[in-house]
Amino acid sequence: MASTIIDLRSDTVTQPTAAMRAAMLSAPLGDDVFGDDPTVNALQSRIAAMLGKEDALFLPTGTQSNLTALMSHCQRGDEFIVGQGAHTYRYEGGGGAVLGSIQPQPITNQSDGTLALADIEGAIKPDDAHFARTRLLCLENTFGGQVLSMDYLREATALARRHGLATHLDGARLFNAAVAMAADGGDAKGHARDTSGPRAVAREMADLFDTVSVCFSKGLGAPVGSALVGSRELIGRAHRIRKMLGGGMRQAGVLAAAALHALEHHIDRLADDHRLAAQLSEGLQGLPGVVQAPAHTNMIFVDLAPGRAERAGTVQRLRERGLLCTGLVKLRLVTHLDVNEQDIHRAIGILRETL
Numbered sequence: 568m569a570s571t572i573i574d575l576r577s578d579t580v581t582q583p584t585a586a587m588r589a590a591m592l593s594a595p596l597g598d599d600v601f602g603d604d605p606t607v608n609a610l611q612s613r614i615a616a617m618l619g620k621e622d623a624l625f626l627p628t629g630t631q632s633n634l635t636a637l638m639s640h641c642q643r644g645d646e647f648i649v650g651q652g653a654h655t656y657r658y659e660g661g662g663g664a665v666l667g668s669i670q671p672q673p674i675t676n677q678s679d680g681t682l683a684l685a686d687i688e689g690a691i692k693p694d695d696a697h698f699a700r701t702r703l704l705c706l707e708n709t710f711g712g713q714v715l716s717m718d719y720l721r722e723a724t725a726l727a728r729r730h731g732l733a734t735h736l737d738g739a740r741l742f743n744a745a746v747a748m749a750a751d752g753g754d755a756k757g758h759a760r761d762t763s764g765p766r767a768v769a770r771e772m773a774d775l776f777d778t779v780s781v782c783f784s785k786g787l788g789a790p791v792g793s794a795l796v797g798s799r800e801l802i803g804r805a806h807r808i809r810k811m812l813g814g815g816m817r818q819a820g821v822l823a824a825a826a827l828h829a830l831e832h833h834i835d836r837l838a839d840d841h842r843l844a845a846q847l848s849e850g851l852q853g854l855p856g857v858v859q860a861p862a863h864t865n866m867i868f869v870d871l872a873p874g875r876a877e878r879a880g881t882v883q884r885l886r887e888r889g890l891l892c893t894g895l896v897k898l899r900l901v902t903h904l905d906v907n908e909q910d911i912h913r914a915i916g917i918l919r920e921t922l
């Protein structure tokens with residue numbers, strides 16, 4: 568009786584909504600390599616303004632956006648400090664090293680996703696010919712669905728600046744972080760709610776970093792695309808690097824239109840994804856042999872006690888019952904635009920049966 572499949576592998580699996588498709592169809596287009604695409608230009612101005620930066624660049628993927636950022640900040644033989652579990656280090660094919668000749672200096676992420684300030688400071692090399700030149704600190708928010716607090720981001724970026732490092736935020740899910748922080752009462756300065764809504768929080772976060780990369784293709788629900796924001800000078804360099812990396816696109820406005828639509832209509836609704844993840848987590852409480860981290864934003868991670876069936880087998884059995892998830896490290900379940908409360912109830916049923 569399995570009806571439609573519930574796909575909780577990632578928030579990247581969403582289909583563009585009818586309204587998003589309509590926006591894509593009607594977007595004015597031009598050749599963006601000539602700088603002529605009005606929709607790409609509108610998106611770049613929009614996201615730069617939203618995040619309080621001088622300029623922005625539209626890129627096909629978050630991976631290319633992060634790599635472009637690394638190569639815009641660092642020269643050959645420079646080094647960036649990054650979490651062991653960070654996407655930029657672990658999940659991007661080693662692009663910084665391979666294509667940028669930039670050495671990663673990975674640091675163990677704490678259980679809350681942060682890098683300990685003492686570890687960052689300890690990894691910064693003195694100016695000495697033995698060492699690669701430490702140039703950049705890369706953080707990620709959300710990290711594995713967890714929100715790094717504004718206080719932490721403030722301290723870490725201040726530390727980086729004291730040591731003359733540039734700062735980059737992999738904000739693939741920046742707006743998930745911002746929505747969660749805003750729901751939590753805004754930033755640590757205790758602003759009134761109207762000045763600490765998700766957009767204000769996102770901007771405040773971006774203020775702390777030289778560059779920020781944001782994905783439109785995750786929770787925001789666009790089919791393709793990321794943006795890198797920063798100073799006019801840095802984005803000018805990034806533009807050349809994007810070209811070099813093969814990311815110059817032509818009538819890309821058809822994609823930028825989806826991203827613009829997402830910025831307009833899909834930020835506040837991320838709170839629904841967070842609510843559904845919390846419901847999913849709650850529905851799995853108390854299962855023997857099942858270890859669950861608390862739900863954060865739109866993700867939950869489930870682990871099986873040692874001795875239980877191994878993960879790959881579990882992922883397969885869930886799939887046979889109509890629930891898709893990933894099992895790379897733990898079982899990961901991600902809520903998004905294309906699942907509703909009914910799907911989550913069914914998912915809980917399938918998980919309880921299977922686990």
Ligand SMILES: *Cc1c(COP(=O)(O)O)cnc(C)c1O
Pocket residue numbers: 627628629630631633654655707709737739740782784785793
């Ligand atoms: C998804 C993701 C990216 C970029 O992924 P692409 O698939 O290349 O768009 C970068 N960082 C984080 C944290 C991500 O989750």
